[in-house]
Every structure is written in C-alpha cells, then in structure tokens.
Amino acid sequence: MNKENLIKVWTLENEPFGKALGYPDCCIKEFCEQPPQLMKGNPTKDDKRRYKAACVNGVFSGFIPCKKHAKEITTGKLKIESLIKNREVEIPFPFA
Numbered sequence: 001m002n003k004e005n006l007i008k009v010w011t012l013e014n015e016p017f018g019k020a021l022g023y024p025d026c027c028i029k030e031f032c033e034q035p036p037q038l039m040k041g042n043p044t045k046d047d048k049r050r051y052k053a054a055c056v057n058g059v060f061s062g063f064i065p066c067k068k069h070a071k072e073i074t075t076g077k078l079k080i081e082s083l084i085k086n087r088e089v090e091i092p093f094p095f096a
Contacts, residue, residue, distance in 0.1 A: 003038060010035035022084045023063060030066040049074055056080060 001009070011032040018028035030050075043051075046067045053070035054061050065073060065083060072078035 001037075006035045006037050007033055021063070022086045024066070024069065024083055024085075027064070027066040027069060027083065031064050046070070053080060 014032055015028055018031065039047075050064050050067065050070040051060075053073035054064045061080065063080065063084065065080065069078065069080075069083055073080050
C-alpha cells in the first residue's frame, strides 16, 4: 500500500476516535499523517517532543499532541489536559 493510502486508512480509523475524545483537529491531523507503517528509522526531534508532551507525571497518556502544542506543553505554556474539550465519551483524562 502506498503512503497516501496508508494515511487515508489510518485517518478513517483514528479521526473519529480523536473527535469523540475531544482532541484538537490539528493534533488529530498530525497523528493521522503518521501511520505506524511509515514510522521507520530514528524519531525526529519533534517526534520525541510529542511523545514527551504526551506523558503526564512520567506516564504515557495516550493522547499525542501536534508539534505546536507539544512545544507549548514542554515549555510549560500549556497543560495537556487543557487541550481536550467537548468529549462525546466519558473517559477520564489520566492523572488530571
């Protein structure tokens, strides 16, 4: 499967979950642009920052913010839990 199709399938699977969980559109978009099959080699600086920002008290939260929000989280300008709004499902944010 080519890159475009991998992204399309990954987006169809994951975009509805991100929206239902109240994640920002920009974060959903960046997450969907990186299906696991395309993540090969060494992670970029941005990928590492996004993972770091996804952790709350050292534990992975499951929500991976976009590059912009990851930078704001890791520099203390923003808290990850403040990004999640209007959830359609009741799943408590971990450690909030």
